Amino acid sequence: MSLENYRYDVENCVRCSNCKWVDYICMKSKRFSKICPSHTKYLFDVYSCQGRMDVARGLMNKELDYTETVLDVVYKCTMCGACDIMCKRCLDLEPLEVLETLRIRLVEEGLGPMPAHKAYIERAEKTHNVFGEPHEKRFSWVPQEFLNRKDADVIFFVGCLSSYRSLEVAKATLKILDTAGVKVSVLTDEWCCGSPIFRVGDLKTAKKLMEHNLSLIKDTGVNKVVTSCAGCYKMFKVDYPKILGEETGLEVAHIVEYIDKFLDEGKLKFSKEVNLKVTYHDPCHLGRLSEPYVFWKGERKRYGLTDPPKKWRRGTYGIYEPPRKVLRSIPGITLVEMERIKENAWCCGAGGGVMAQYRDFAEWTAKERIEEAKVTGAEAVVSCCPFCKLNLEPKAKEAGMQMFDLTELIIKALGLEV
């Protein structure tokens, strides 16, 4: 992935500012009209997607040196992809891939990633999880019958965060799968999916982790993978093929897709009311960025026409409806929407290595989201990603709101406990 490959995308940014605002048609108030956390917080234009395109151009054209500020500009971004999707309403460019490539470039130059990122990458290399916890602890919570199950139909890829920090999500997910009669297996040799590492530009390490995980899964002979984490989900579904350069051969699903299907098929039936007014936060990696990766190898011809014609991921087919449908089907739940939803969702602030390196920025972004949630009158915020939950929960509590992962509510509605 060379920056030079994206020269066209960089040079053809037209500075229209679409990357800074929610889709105007969908805008519901001035208060919640912005979409880019980085630009909203740091104000200088360089902290917007269009500004970062200028930096990329400056670096490519050797008008700029690789300085500390370049690092600051490139890493103070949650990689939420809102800019990318908003840009693609009008233009055929790949801004998010430029941002990804910029980070890869910085790592190649020996400058990136940032210290906190380096620390968790080092931990991941040693212990296979970003927290540096003992690997054995990863699956200590899993009942024996689910570990490396031979007759499995589906592999539940738990992910670091669910395994070590948000056990409630991991347990709930497993329970749901089991209740629905799925022959589910958790692999004891699961490693970090590599998402937090790839997100900050360390392609090499991410690739190692990917190769391990893919070969591990391949050995089981199972080709269905389900995740409870939006980060792992996008990593498997989008980034693995991108890094690999070919399809992984896996059928990747997020637990919410399964739940939706199980409800339709009658495999799950709710027995308890969950009396709660909730609002739903779309995780970026489950929503606008979750469309399958599209392979394209070709070149830009005259008028910038792509040859062969490229198919674009514009965020149209993100997983927006299933979580909403599931929430609405839970007895007692009232779903009220925030202003910025689906492809227009405001990021929780955790992504892109921001939570590790720029705690204040992550918290600020979360606070902004919770303020938006509060306005809806909801009692609780629900999401489908342990990262979102982790980052939003403290701010939700401060605002007197509860925070749930969707799986937790499903468990309640099923009348189960984890």
Place this chain on the structure above:
Amino acid sequence: MSVKEELKTIVGSNHVLTETEKLKEYSKDFSFHPPRMPNYVVQPGSVKEIQEIVKLANKYLIPIIPCSSSVHFYGLTIPEEGGIILDLRRLNRILEIDKENRMVRVEPGVTWENLQTNLEKEGFRVFNPLFPHRLKSVLTSYLEREPMIIPKFEYSDPILTMEVVLPNGDLLRTGSAAAPGVPDETISDLVGPYGPGLDFYRFFQGAQGTLGIVTWVSLKMGFLPSLKKTFLITSNNLEDLIELTYNIQRLMIGNECFIVNNHNMANLASTTGNPEEIGKLREKLPQNILVLCLAGGYRRPEEKIAYEEEVLEKACSDVKLKPQTSLPPIPDLSKTPLDKLHLAWSKDPYWKFQYKGSCCDIFFITVLERVPDFLKLAYDVLEGEGYSVSDLGYYIQPLEYGRACHCEFNLPYDPNDPKEIKKISSIFEKLSERIMANGGFFSRPYGLWSRIVYEKATEYVNALRKLKSTLDPNNIMNPGKIYYL
């Protein structure tokens, strides 16, 4: 050669007046402005002559005061520092009537009477103030931003393009009239107001002749509706009518729309103009009357009036009022001047002067909802000064869909009674100052207003001075007319 001789060389000896009697005519008007004599009155017959006069004035540093009307109400053409009155009445041609583009182009000497009667024949009109004096220059009315009685969208700003002799004698044409080859060879139709470069056309509006001499102006004109229906909606409570006006304007129905009180309505509806009749009529009329004229469109006029009438009925009933086509004291509107709201006041004396021989006007811009406050203020001042409150006329003209309004107080007085003049002068000063202190905006600061307004608007004056010194480095154009400038 003397200045007089040089002037004669330019315009011909018939068109340079220096006799004291003649000059005196230009030294005063209907306002309280102290009389001041010009040194010369010059009547140019062409733009070229104007340019030469201006160059001459620059050479000798003689002030020039442009003058286009035969009647003046606000002292604008009374010289402050002597000089040449540039009487533009000889330039009185309607230069073109462009029906396709709904544009008419006129010279400064074209009067309201002349223009509207001529356009009426063609089925057109320009957008007019409330019964302008028949001898008033149309061009001056527009340059002075007199409020138009149709508050539809931008009709309050109907100037399209203009030609101006700048204070140094250069020519400038604004908007699309700046195109090469204007007026004969261009393909421009002279209807685009903006540019070139800057919106120059704005400078000359409200400038009281201090920034240049406009030699022609092209104006929007509209179809004279083939069908119309005028309604009177009355209430003794002004607030109700104001609320209704807001609603009507937001619904965007009707053409002419304004509020007058009983005194002004009596003036407008009187068939004789006799003060006694006006007095009696006034007593029989409700305190406030909203006049709204529904006009049929260019196509399907009946249907347009029909749906607008339905909307009007509903809007009125929402505030418990009723639209009427006549009032008991005015049984037949078609017998009154109100039947033809697009025309100039054709009779003598002028409508405002009928009651007492003269009239002092105080007008300013505000928002409709604030008018009742200003009215209370006016009553307060009038009572304090012992002026009969029932003689007060007021006229409220919504502007641009009711976004703002022109609020005008008319104080009739006897011009031959020095005591009354003194009283009116005192009221004028006190009321103006109180209106200003309470947030009334004198956008056309004449006479006394010029001082009280610009005293406060120091930033604006500073910028105006810069502009004035750029355009008129020798301060030739109507010097002293705008206070502090």
Place this chain on the structure above:
Amino acid sequence: MERIPREIYHTLESIVGSEYITEDPVICQAYSRGGYGKDIYDRGRVRPACVILPGCTEEVQAIVKVCNRYKIPYIPVSTFYIGFCAPTKPYTIMVDLKRMDKLWINEKNMYAVVEPYVNYAQLNTEALKLGLYTNAPLCGAQASVLANHLFQGMGQNVWRTGFANKRILAVEWVLPDGELLHLGSASIIKDYFWGEGPGPDLRGLVRGWFGHSGGLGIVTRIAVKLFPIPYRGVPEVWGVTPSTGFSLPSERFRWYNVICPTLEKAIKFMREVSKAEIAAVCMRIPYVWRYLRKATCREELWGYWLEDKAKLKGQIPSIVRVAIWGFSSEKQVEYEEKVLMDIANEVGVTVKPASPYAAGECLKPAASVRAFLPGGNFMGQKFNFDSLDHAVKVLKSGYKIKRKHIPPFMDDGEEAGWILCFDFGYHVYAELDYYFDAQEDVEEAIKAEEELLKDDLEIKAYPGAQWGHLHEVSGPHMLNYHKLMEKIGKTFDPNHLSNPPRFIGTRKEESTILTEVWRKICQSVIEEEKRRRKNS
């Protein structure tokens, strides 16, 4: 890298605080190019020396005063979509007004007061909740309301709302020398409801046919007119990106595409609609825009377009977009629809109902950036403003020139272009667009720009391309208005520091000289700084 001397930088820093100023080249890099008109209007661009983010008018004023003291050029930017704000002079300070984003709406008296960083999407979103709206520009709802009112002002609704010049009410303005100026009612009573006066209307300085592009100081606040719309609320959104829209109640809002077999018929149709004073929107749209709007990608656009163009065999119809809004009642819609059909039958054109979701694109245009879709760059040209006849003449004449540049320009089969009527057709705007390859055809586009302007002068039309260096080209043919602008520029911007030389291109010499003067003044400071750095 040319740095501003420390003393001056620290003074600026003390005005806004260190958080809001930078001279880091990386951050400054993002202020060095324009988007619309890139590589064309921002030719000769350089990276600015400093970016500063004032938070209020007082800070803007202080910055401008410092700039005048030390003769440093500055450029105000808000959304910075247009290339006219790209710096071309050394030591330029970019005054990014992003922190100034307040919006107030006066519902009763129908106006909004906005600071520079409020965009149309925000304004119309909030205004719609109150039953109000304003025309949103065709360039997109992300445009700054303030900047757009000062520079352009096209859009679907100009049919009723008029051009932006007339929608400006009171103004707060930091003049090029740092003096503060309030226009209209704000000049005395600090209330923004009225724009004229007192006395001569200085709004004439704040813009012209085009604006001064920050070449005459920094406008920090303006009141703009709002207009009634028969809807109140937040419309429900339909669709998902990139195809989103909203509709408004069909009893009051109807949309039509009027298919006219010839340009002449389209003009006749528009003229009759003008006379009838009906409708809320009436504008001619280039035919290719049907494809630009609907295409899911560039390749599809070209594919469908080339296929259909071949089928049409040069007989490309003129499309007039019409909307009828029942401002007063449903019966108004019925009435206007009847009149519209009368006219259509008379003229011989076909009225087809259009998607109700056109409402979204009308009030908060989002798809406009698709103009860049065909080739990565495009240019609007002509911009003439006069009558319908004038529009047709300039477009037809311009088309002959455009033809010569096809290829490399995309053959959009368009003999005319955008024709927008203002104030029920009293004024008419004409724009000719050409789409080209962003990498290869820029020089060709620049050539065409100049040819098209010269064409206006030749056919004795009113040239629309009125900015910066182009005044110099047209001025001599138009009573030398550029000389007057030059005088005004010198009076109000004696040091020629406000986005030089964009106000009037003929001042370019002087500005260089002034920069030289500044260089000399500051030489010692620079030397000292160099020594200090060397020693440390």
